Amino acid sequence: MGEESRAPTVAELARGRVAPAASLIYQPYWWEAAPRRPSSDALPKVADVVIVGSGFTGLSAALTLLRRGRSAVVLERGVPGFGASTRNGGQIGSGNQKFRVKTLIALRGQRKAEALLREGVEMLAYIGRLVETEKIDCHFSRCGRFRAAVRPEHYEAMARDMEDLKRIAGVESFMVPRSEQRTEIGADVFFGGSVLPGDATLHPGLYHAGLMQRIADAGGHVIGNAPAEAISPADTGFTVRTPLGEIACRNVVIATNGYTDGLVPELGRRIVPIGSGLIATGEIPETVFSALLPKDRAYGNTNRVFYYFRTAPGERRILWGGRVGRLAANTSPKAFRHLARDMLHVFPALSEVPVTHAWDGQIGYTYDEVPHLGRTAQGVHYAIGYCGTGVSRATYFGHKIACQVLGDAEGRTAFDDLSFPSFPAHPIAKQAVPVVETWYRIRDAAKI
Numbered sequence: 001m002g003e004e005s006r007a008p009t010v011a012e013l014a015r016g017r018v019a020p021a022a023s024l025i026y027q028p029y030w031w032e033a034a035p036r037r038p039s040s041d042a043l044p045k046v047a048d049v050v051i052v053g054s055g056f057t058g059l060s061a062a063l064t065l066l067r068r069g070r071s072a073v074v075l076e077r078g079v080p081g082f083g084a085s086t087r088n089g090g091q092i093g094s095g096n097q098k099f100r101v102k103t104l105i106a107l108r109g110q111r112k113a114e115a116l117l118r119e120g121v122e123m124l125a126y127i128g129r130l131v132e133t134e135k136i137d138c139h140f141s142r143c144g145r146f147r148a149a150v151r152p153e154h155y156e157a158m159a160r161d162m163e164d165l166k167r168i169a170g171v172e173s174f175m176v177p178r179s180e181q182r183t184e185i186g187a188d189v190f191f192g193g194s195v196l197p198g199d200a201t202l203h204p205g206l207y208h209a210g211l212m213q214r215i216a217d218a219g220g221h222v223i224g225n226a227p228a229e230a231i232s233p234a235d236t237g238f239t240v241r242t243p244l245g246e247i248a249c250r251n252v253v254i255a256t257n258g259y260t261d262g263l264v265p266e267l268g269r270r271i272v273p274i275g276s277g278l279i280a281t282g283e284i285p286e287t288v289f290s291a292l293l294p295k296d297r298a299y300g301n302t303n304r305v306f307y308y309f310r311t312a313p314g315e316r317r318i319l320w321g322g323r324v325g326r327l328a329a330n331t332s333p334k335a336f337r338h339l340a341r342d343m344l345h346v347f348p349a350l351s352e353v354p355v356t357h358a359w360d361g362q363i364g365y366t367y368d369e370v371p372h373l374g375r376t377a378q379g380v381h382y383a384i385g386y387c388g389t390g391v392s393r394a395t396y397f398g399h400k401i402a403c404q405v406l407g408d409a410e411g412r413t414a415f416d417d418l419s420f421p422s423f424p425a426h427p428i429a430k431q432a433v434p435v436v437e438t439w440y441r442i443r444d445a446a447k448i
């Protein structure tokens with residue numbers, strides 16, 4: 001391999017010194033073990049339910065419908081699994097990470113906040129059960145999560161929040177002071193942290209592939225290169241138009257999250273897509289690797305614009321994620337430079353390790369930072385807006401929205417009666433994302 005075609009090191013990527021021909025693969029590391037495959041299914045003319053979007057939301061909804069005797073067709077604009085569901089970090093929490101307990105209570109009131117928090121715990125339990133009952137081989141591991149405090153006061157605030165979470169939702173956790181944090185992480189830049197032992201990780205590519213297989217086994221269809229272009233009311237429900245033809249159905253579920261477009265304008269106005277990305281290192285020498293992440297957990301920090309990391313299942317690689325600036329597939333080292341810098345800040349020993357993969361995807365943000373499910377005035381069902389933590393939430397919401405389509409009481413959730421605000425001046429909000437993010441970064445750095 002020539003000098004220019006070797007993978008850049010973490011230090012080279014961090015400095016922005018990457019040869020144009022460097023062998024950095026701009027595609028999810030997960031796709032190596034679970035390559036995306038174009039579907040060969042023809043578009044059926046009729047189905048009970050058409051689902052738009054083939055990520056965890058759409059597939060989970062399809063699986064529930066199929067298991068309960070309905071026919072389900074999933075339409076996907078790209079190859080099946082094109083979106084965030086095969087691009088994410090595979091870190092799974094209880095869906096409670098977005099707000100401190102006290103903040104949520106202040107925003108929603110005591111009773112609603114408690115109900116939302118308890119349901120967040122159920123989301124983590126649900127995905128664990130699904131992987132087990134459907135026998136999906138995807139490295140699901142209850143490895144726990146270490147959340148590192150980037151400032152001393154974050155440690156104290158986290159400790160109080162963990163107590164609230166235990167009292168209200170029964171979530172187990174423990175605090176690790178700075179003096180003992182080397183038992184959790186081979187780094188000294190943090191001020192201790194919290195451990196949530198019940199949190200988990202999985203291999204998103206294999207999880208997605210497993211769901212696809214179960215759907216195929218149950219007689220469902222996931223059709224790629226089939227963007228839903230229009231949804232029109234019809235006598236018996238809806239007609240969905242695609243370039244492959246039309247399909248008639250009783251119900252439609254929108255499961256497009258960060259890739260939501262103008263198909264259903266009232267949903268488009270309620271979602272702002274935000275870019276998020278990861279880099280993967282090559283193999284790390286054993287002597288370095290064993291000291292970095294001794295418990296092999298999911299890891300994150302307490303900043304507003306935070307980074308997170310983990311190992312690749314069964315390999316001495318680290319996957320490191322955070323925000324990336326632009327939308328649409330980034331194929332320039334510049335877009336991932338800050339991730340390498342953050343990695344070096346935490347683990348300077350990784351400077352000469354190669355970076356083999358870098359990729360991004362879109363997360364779907366809502367104005368109130370809460371995911372939403374329900375039905376539009378036209379009668380179209382939807383489950384969207386996971387704000388960057390969607391592995392458990394999308395799986396759970398997919399199941400719930402399928403139950404709602406069926407009119408099953410199991411579909412009831414504490415999220416049902418939340419109003420779904422649109423973004424004021426939506427096109428401006430979309431443009432303003434980098435500005436808001438920069439402001440948060442400044443606040444993180446300036447310790448405001």
Ligand SMILES: Cc1cc2nc3c(=O)[nH]c(=O)nc-3n(C[C@H](O)[C@H](O)[C@H](O)COP(=O)(O)OP(=O)(O)OC[C@H]3O[C@@H](n4cnc5c(N)ncnc54)[C@H](O)[C@@H]3O)c2cc1C
Pocket residue numbers: 052053054055056057058075076077078081082083084085086087088089090091092093226227228229255256257258259260261263276277278321359360361362363364383384386387388389390391392394
């Ligand atoms: C880089 C990255 C890292 C992340 N890390 C984590 C993590 O570690 N833990 C965590 O909990 N969450 C994480 N997330 C978030 C999580 O991946 C998402 O919340 C979740 O996968 C959303 O699933 P979904 O099925 O709703 O949407 P997606 O998986 O994004 O699927 C939506 C699909 O809809 C399709 N689509 C859109 N419009 C149409 C149309 N008109 N017709 C047909 N198809 C259409 C898109 O092509 C896309 O494939 C991360 C996200 C990203 C991008």
